[in-house]
Amino acid sequence: MASKLFKNKTFSSVYHKYMIPVSKEIINMVLDFVQVKRNGQPLEMAVDGGCGTGRYTIPLAPHFKKIQGIDISESQINLANQYNLLDNVSYMVAPAEKLPAENNSVDLVNAGLAAHWFKVDKFASEAARVLKKKGCLALHGFYPTNKIEYKDLSHDLTVVMSEVWDILRPYIDKDTEHIFCQYKSIYEAIPQKDKQLITDIPVKFQMSIPEIMGLIQSICFYLIFLEKDVKGAEQLLQQTEKRFQDILGENADSAQLTMHVKHYCVLACKD
Structure with a gap:
């Protein structure tokens, strides 16, 4: 399913433009973990598995001598290369289950919004192979909440968003189920003894109505809905757009709504 979804060029463009902003909270959490486990040593190499268009590759890049982003989607990698301006960042088409790195050579293997698509056992084995001693693994994602805030209209806006997710919920498949259990099953599959799962990390950000509509289209289970029922999607x-506009009235074009999501993160360190 992941291969089919993310090889769609139109979806790749929508995903790059409208997927929620990168979480600074998660970036800081990952980097703090790596610095502690690596005992402050200079960080030489990172691999960003399932990197997509480089949304998490780029903010990690200043902290490593080199970072390699990989993804199975050529269209995503093409966009990543198009927007890459950093000399220490490179991208290539490759599966997360076959990391393009030598044994014991990597300080961090990262996967943002991607690990639920992987064959976790094979990926975890590959991560263990390429990581240095005390090298780190970070797998993180988010699940959408219904909560939207805007002045005294928050309740009505939240009701609309709740109904959107209710309509999309039947299109959650076995891969995306991991999103809603906050990677608990992925955490359990990671073989490292030194590991932790942090859940329900609150993050909020501002979005306009057009950006929210783009966000909905960038969610994988909306695309599944679209493939099965074009008219319904x-x-x-x-x-949904009309309901938001009716609620906001004359403020619809200018309103910046506060969106709430919950992030989660699996962190592990190689013995």
């Missing part, structure tokens, strides 16, 4: 977008 298009109607969902049209009706």
Whole structure:
């Protein structure tokens, strides 16, 4: 399913433009963990598995001498290369289950919003192979909440968003189920003894109505809905946008709504 979804060029463009902003909280959490486990040693190499268009590769890059982003989607990697301006960042098409790195050579293997697509056992084995002693693994994602805040209209806006997720919920498949259990099953599959799972990390950010509509289209289970029922998916977008506009009235074009999500993160260190 992941291969089919992310090889869609239109979806790749929507995903790059509208997926929620990178979480600074998660970036800081990962880097703090790596610095502690690596005992402050200079960080030479990172691999960003399932990097997509480089959304997490780029903010990690200043902290490593070199970072390699990999993804199975050529269209995602093409966009990543298009927007890459950093000399220490490179991208290539490759599966997360076959990391392009030598044994014991990597300080961090990262995967943001991606590990639920992997064959976790094979990926975990590969991560253990390429990581240095005391090298780190970071797997993180988010799940959408219904909560939207805007002045005294928060309740009505939240009701609309709740109904959107209710409509999309039947299109959650076995891969994306990991999102809603906050990677608990992935955490359990990681073989390292030194590991931790941090859940329900609150993050909020500002979005306009067009950006929220783009966000909905960038969610993988919306694309599954679209493939199965084009008319229904298009109607969902049209009706949702109109409901938001009706609630906000004259402020609809200028309003910046506060969106809430919950992030989670699996951190592990090689013995």
